[in-house]
Amino acid sequence: MPPPPDPFADPLRTPYADPRAEPPDPATTVLLTVECQEGVVGADSALPELAAAARTSGALVNVARLVAGAHAAGVQVVHAVAERRPDGRGAGRNARLFRAAERLPVRQLAGTKAVRVAEPVPVADADLVVRRLHGLSPLAGTGLDALLRNLGCRTLVITGVSANVAVPNAVFDAVNLGYTAVVPADAIAGVPADYTAAMIRHTLALVATVTTADAVLRGWRRPRRTR
Numbered sequence: 001m002p003p004p005p006d007p008f009a010d011p012l013r014t015p016y017a018d019p020r021a022e023p024p025d026p027a028t029t030v031l032l033t034v035e036c037q038e039g040v041v042g043a044d045s046a047l048p049e050l051a052a053a054a055r056t057s058g059a060l061v062n063v064a065r066l067v068a069g070a071h072a073a074g075v076q077v078v079h080a081v082a083e084r085r086p087d088g089r090g091a092g093r094n095a096r097l098f099r100a101a102e103r104l105p106v107r108q109l110a111g112t113k114a115v116r117v118a119e120p121v122p123v124a125d126a127d128l129v130v131r132r133l134h135g136l137s138p139l140a141g142t143g144l145d146a147l148l149r150n151l152g153c154r155t156l157v158i159t160g161v162s163a164n165v166a167v168p169n170a171v172f173d174a175v176n177l178g179y180t181a182v183v184p185a186d187a188i189a190g191v192p193a194d195y196t197a198a199m200i201r202h203t204l205a206l207v208a209t210v211t212t213a214d215a216v217l218r219g220w221r222r223p224r225r226t227r
Contacts, residue, residue: 024155024182026220030148031070031077034138034160034170036063036121039106039114040082041161046106046114049191054161059189062213063159064120066187067127073220076151077127080138082166083108083115090133097136097165137169145177155180157216158208163190163199171208181208184216 038044041060045051054060070077084091084101086109092098101107108114110131117123132142139145148156156179158170167188174181183204190196200210 024157024180024219026070026073026075028152028154029075029157030151030153030155031066031075031157032138032159032170033063033067033077033079033117033121034158034166035080035082035162036060036118036160037081037108037114038116038118039108039112040118042114042118044106044114046101046104046108050162050189053191053193053196054189057186057189057193059159059161059187060118061120062184062187064122066157066159066184066213066216067121067123069217069220071122071124071126075157075220076153077124078144078147079117079121079123079127079129080142080144080160080170081108081115081117081129081131083110083131084133085110092134095136136165137173138166139170139173139177148179153179155182157182157184159184159187161189163188163196168199168203171204175207182211182216183208184211184213187213 035041039046041051041054067077084107088102106114115131117129128147130138130142130144130147132138135141156174158167158174158181160167167190171181171183183200185200188196190199204210
């Protein structure tokens with residue numbers, strides 16, 4: 001008898017949900033973009049390898065598609081941006097990553113082009129932008145949790161970069177805070193590419209619903225049954 005199929009063998013083929021189940025209610029779902037900013041994934045990125053991965057993999061385009069689909073479906077969009085003051089006040093130095101960021105030629109300084117949401121991701125007037133000066137996660141110490149609860153959020157769709165640090169941090173924090181985390185595997189990126197796939201398969205798939213951008217968009221377009 002052949003062994004049963006491994007449900008995590010190909011994260012991009014992992015079903016969005018039980019096909020008999022209702023998709024997440026747009027009224028209680030928030031789409032979160034993580035560090036999809038010019039200084040990270042733009043043409044003048046401080047991290048060109050990560051920016052290239054986000055673009056060549058199609059992840060950034062899929063983020064843009066999801067944001068546009070969220071706008072059309074009435075799903076709240078929140079853009080999480082990492083930035084720092086020119087004087088560095090409030091920024092941590094307790095990790096190698098933070099200290100390296102101080103020496104990068106492009107710095108994510110508040111008020112500069114580097115911290116604007118990057119093309120082609122659209123930004124609507126109703127979108128919220130949450131900025132952080134410290135830490136690794138858009139949910140830790142930023143006030144985002146309170147905003148999500150005030151919005152009635154139960155399900156958080158997490159997209160962006162990087163699969164190395166910020167995205168898994170956001171997923172873990174969301175789950176620990178009681179949200180259902182949904183990760184479109186083709187709308188996140190990290191370096192190297194095979195690490196992103198391994199992170200999805202061996203870690204994120206254990207705590208979040210792994211899906212695709214197309215599956216999320218289909219769910220938002222599907223007519224909902226009235227109760």
